[in-house]
Amino acid sequence: MTVVNMVPLAASAVGALAFMTYLLPWGRRPATTTAEGFARELEEAPAVLRPAVLSFASPAHSQLMFALLKLGSPETGFPSVEWWDYSRHGLTVDLLMGAGQTLSDWSSEDVRSRIADHVGADQVTAESPAPGWVRLELRVHDTLAEAVVTDIDQGTVTAAGVDLEAVPAGVREDGTPWLLRILYSHILIAGATGSGKGSVLWSILAGLGPAIKAGFVDVWLADPKGGVEFGVGENKLFVEFATDATTILALLQKAVHEMQERQARMRAAGLRKIVPTQDEPLILLIIDEAAALSSYAERQEQETFRRLTGQLQSQGRAVGVSVIAAVQDPPKRSCPTGNCSRHVSACGWRNRHRSR
Secondary structure, eight states, X not given: OOHHHHHHHHHHHHHHHHHHHHHSOTTSBOOOOSHHHHHXXXXXXXXXXXHHHHHHHSXXXXXXXXXXXXXXXXXXXXXXXXXXXXXXXEEEEEEEOOTTOXXXXXXXXXXXXXXXXXXXXXXXXXXXXXXXXXXXXXXXXOTTSSOOOOOOOTTTOOGGGOOXXXXXXXXXXXXXXEEEOOTTOOEEEEEOTTSSHHHHHHHHHHHHHHHXXXXXXXXXXXXXXXXXXXXXXXXXXXXXXXXXXXXXXXHHHHHHHHHHHHHHHHHHHTOSSOOOOSSSOEEEEEETTTHHHHTSSOHHHHHHHHHHHHHHHHHSTTTTEEEEEEESOOSGGGSTTSOGGGOSEEEXXXXXXXXX
């Protein structure tokens, strides 16, 4: 074989090795094959996770579990537990699926529930990191049960330190920051009453705090509940604040006018997109309980509201006008413009309409 022929083969081998390195977390523990090793793993395991370690660390126990759960058999073969390790929420397990299996064989609610019952976990999730593989996350600890306090050092954090396309709004189950894109985006927050929509909005404002203080973000807020939820920020945090149908529609009309003026300035300057500055800040328009105007106001007010929010959502992103709307009921009729698809991102909180 010539050097020329060997080069592509070597490149392919390197690529395959890199892929497997990405796929397999080498620091994890393989399934235990010796009685001594298994006994040691079981002894070291936290009490709440011992049933799970018993089921996945030993090939004999894992095959018994798969047979009981109808995920394998001596005739057709068994899935293979390749790696497992402890995580913030419990246990992470990587398996090679059995012949003919797909992710759907593992991800149905019934299968995940039966696995959870078998190993004593509160919840089991399943995903496929690569073809033929399934990754199970066994959760025995709710990492989101406790509130997280925002830690902002006013002495060191500046507006330049706030990434408006990755604003911290909370903490994910795996402990990493929950980031939301605010600039060049529109967000729908939907959830039943008392589900925490207001807390999400306040968390977004907290994440934007340094940029708001420095003048890189102007917050315009519509609170149709008479200002009860957000009135504390009036004349302090918000550039514009409205609390009833008449003043909210006037606020929206003013936002449309500002958007159109920005469009004219951008056209004259040959710009396609605005980068927020203190002279031309991001305008963040927050509409709490948007259905109060989109569905429950007088007919003429509903039409005006939908027309104005439709203009802002269809034309505002590039000019630095972002809309965040909160609704209790996410079906189409409750969305600010009558069309949920205008929102770039959507966050659901204890929704009755899961499919939407």
